[in-house]
Amino acid sequence: MDEVLVSDDPMIDPEVIAEGVPDATVTVADLDTENAIVEAAAEAAGLVVDVSTPVPAEVIEQCPELAVIARAGVGFENIDVKAAARHSVTVTNVPEYCTDEVATHGVALMLDCTRKIAEYADGTADGRWAWEDGRPIYRLPGSTLGLISFGPIARRFEERLRGFDLDVIAYDPYVDADEMAEAGVEKVDLETLYERADHVSLHAPLTDQTEDLIDAEALGAMRDHAVLINTARGGLIDEDALAEALRNDEISAAGLDVRSQEPPAADDPLRDLDNCIVTPHAGWYSVEAREELNEAVARNVAAALGGETPPDQIDPELDWL
DSSP, rough: EEEEEEOOOTTTTTTHHHHHHHEEEEEEEESSSHHHHHHHHHSSSEEOOOTSOOOHHHHHHHHHHOOOOOEEESSOOOOOOOHHHHOOOOOOTTTTTTHHHHHHHHHHHHHHHHHHHHHHHHHHHTTOOOGGOOOOOOOOSSSSSEEEEHHHHHHHHHHHHHOOOOOOEEEEESOOHHHHHHHHHHOOHHHHHHOSSSSEEEEEOOOTTTTTOOOHHHHHHOOTTEEEEOOGGGBBBHHHHHHHHTTTTTSSSSEOOSSSSSSSTTOOOOOOOTTEEEESSTOOOOOHHHHHHHHHHHHHHHHTTTTSOOOOOOOOOOOOO
């Protein structure tokens, strides 16, 4: 009987995985280091991992029985997909289980930052009753939303905001202008996006090309009342540069559901900033999304172990890998 090793993470439900892969033995283990994976998965046919589980080429090479690596989530930057392909290991993810949840969470962060909800709530909790605490607040209708990447979550995010009468622009080198235009979105380059956008929302994957994409130069090019939203990956932002920009009012506010280190360190430079709202990588979560995630992971693993092509197999020839 095949062994499927599951990383010990609250978003993964091993009982659902076991029900969906009945011909395998499902084992849960703490897989927070490469050595831990190699020791636990030396004879495993399947590996189910969260985003914090590192699966580089060195791990794949030392797990000769491995047939499938299933990422329990959307992003898969922690897995060397090309190395897996060289060793005939299938890699899967679950690309759209939380599209609605993340888009909604991004809208909530943007509205919170724009209307200063958290600041007002902190003030009233301290006994203040002062509309002035939120100054300045700018009108949302007629402002410009800039999307960095135009994938499924970005599109749903934009759809959720249409009733606010925003102008929408987007940067994505892999989506042509005609396709964006069909959605009512104008394609622009990054420099133009920074120059024009009142709200910048990040939806790009984390790659060598996108790491620290939002650096001091990018932040300096944004409008001084700009709001930055990140529900994608923390590594897209140089967080020291962001802290400096927020302290110096180079941009107005930031709403972050993802961080480069999760949880952040005790000396996190963004921790005590009133104009930075941070949530604990919770944008993916709803009861329904967690159920769908685990059911999809089980389907992917069962298909791969059964010699079939999984529904969500990742193409190792993707341009940006």
